[in-house]
Amino acid sequence: MTHRQPQRLWDNFIVIYVDLYVSSIINVNEKAQSISTQIKLIIAWGDLKFRWNSWSDYCGIDTVVFPKNVFWTPDIGIVESIKTEFGTKESPYVQLRDSGFLLTYDVLALTTTCKMDLYRFPFDTQICSITLQSSAYLKKDLIIRPLSDAVAATFASRESFEAQGEWELLNIDISKAQATIYWNTLDQLIYQITIKRRPLLYFFNIILPVFFFIVLDVASFFIDTSGSDKLCFKVTLLLSVSVLLLILNDTLPSTADKIPLIGVYCTGIFSLIGLSILETIFVNCLMAKGAESRSLVETTAAVTGCDDSVRDLQSPPDSVKDQNEIQRCLYWIRVARIIDVTFLVIYILTIIVFLSVLVKVWVQ
Structure with a gap:
């Protein structure tokens, strides 16, 4: 089945909103310079033709769930990913809001590269990046923006943090960047995760x-x-x-x-x-x-x-x-x-x- 590109909320490009929360740090491999985390990834985008008035038209229904293959979905990937798996299984559904926004919720188990500075090991603090980027759409066609700010992402991640292991989550910073590949400019959204080792062991x-x-x-x-x-x-x-x-x-x-x-x-x-x-x-x-x-x-x-x-x-x-x-x-x-x-x-x-x-x- 082929899907039409969504009717854009803006004239020149599609805006994709992303929220990323870190729920646990599974493993940090100093030898391989990699980190394994479990994250919750929320992706939202708008389509004008799906807007409706929930009170006057549909008896107050403001949210509807549809199969994911019915709609166009953005191809947002992670640049540093070595291995990406779904925490349970890939969600087959998309949530449609009356405002015309579609949302997907995925729990991912990520293994990403992370350049570590071990000079002060075991009293070290590491900063690992998760860069979100579309592989098919250029910056003039698709822009990625954060749904929540860095303070809200840090707070939500700490609240949902499940494992109290060797590493402690300090904060999450969000920044914008762009990548140039063969004279093509791609938009990027970077989540910088700062973690601190517990040195007691x-x-x-x-x-x-x-x-x-x-x-x-x-x-x-x-x-x-x-x-x-x-x-x-x-x-x-x-x-x-x-x-x-x-x-x-x-x-x-x-x-x-x-x-x-x-x-x-x-x-x-x-x-x-x-x-x-x-x-x-x-x-x-x-x-x-x-x-x-x-x-x-x-x-x-x-x-x-x-x-x-x-x-x-x-x-x-x-x-x-x-x-x-x-x-x-x-x-x-x-x-x-x-x-x-x-x-x-x-x-x-x-x-x-x-x-x-x-x-x-x-x-x-």
């Missing part, structure tokens, strides 16, 4: 554990250096941070223009713990050198103690040599302790400065 699962790792690393400086437990403990902390870095790698896109601050945070903590491991290895080497000198002194004393006559004859020289070895042993131990304490002070100051600057930039 990421704070307790990633940020807080990594902070505890660096606190434990500072506490590990008070473990006895003579054993190998301190080094094993630090290596375990380093491996734990690396696991969280792998989790972040699966969440964040690799094509980001700027490195997300959470990546800087985890990598910085990873580097600090790695540096403290190198310092621990160096201090252990110095302590081992001092222990080796002490062991040599004890071995010499045991050998000379086997023969009293020999010990008496060589007592003064060996005594001087033992004293030198003891002094050397104490020297290396003293150097190791000074390095350990100095590094601890610098390490704590570095952590404080690093976290202070990061938090100031991150949560501003």
Whole structure:
């Protein structure tokens, strides 16, 4: 069946009125840079030949429902759409008002592209656009206008918002634009949806554990250096941070223009713990050198103690040599302790400065 183009309410073009409400945010895919939402789309247009006086002609009937295939309907599409499905099923009806306006109501499940800035993840706010445009009619033939203003669209969307998930709807802005395709100008209506992430999950699962790792690393400086437990403990902390870095790698896109601050945070903590491991290895080497000198002194004393006559004859020289070895042993131990304490002070100051600057930039 062919449909006649509607008799225009204006002389030169058809005006299509659109209302768009966001009822839920189903999924936000940072890797794919896409967002899945459920929206309610209302499209209205006028046709003069369908106007009537509801009170004088039809006993107060002001609204009639007809099958959609009886009327001409505008081809309004979504530019950013990757996948569009009807929330339940496509409505087969059109609502006709006595003013000559026809309305369609559709609930759509949309997956649209959205360029995301993840620099402040998980304390980020994203702006995703839904652009409505006709694919067949030029701007001189068809113009799209909003049925409600941005304040009303935001209020209605918040009232109908169903899912309280990871994302919070802040506001909806409406703007006009036009697209030029092969020297043909098409009219556009853009809905900019601003959403904010709820960071609580990421704070307790990633940020807080990594902070505890660096606190434990500072506490590990008070473990006895003579054993190998301190080094094993630090290596375990380093491996734990690396696991969280792998989790972040699966969440964040690799094509980001700027490195997300959470990546800087985890990598910085990873580097600090790695540096403290190198310092621990160096201090252990110095302590081992001092222990080796002490062991040599004890071995010499045991050998000379086997023969009293020999010990008496060589007592003064060996005594001087033992004293030198003891002094050397104490020297290396003293150097190791000074390095350990100095590094601890610098390490704590570095952590404080690093976290202070990061938090100031991150949560501003």
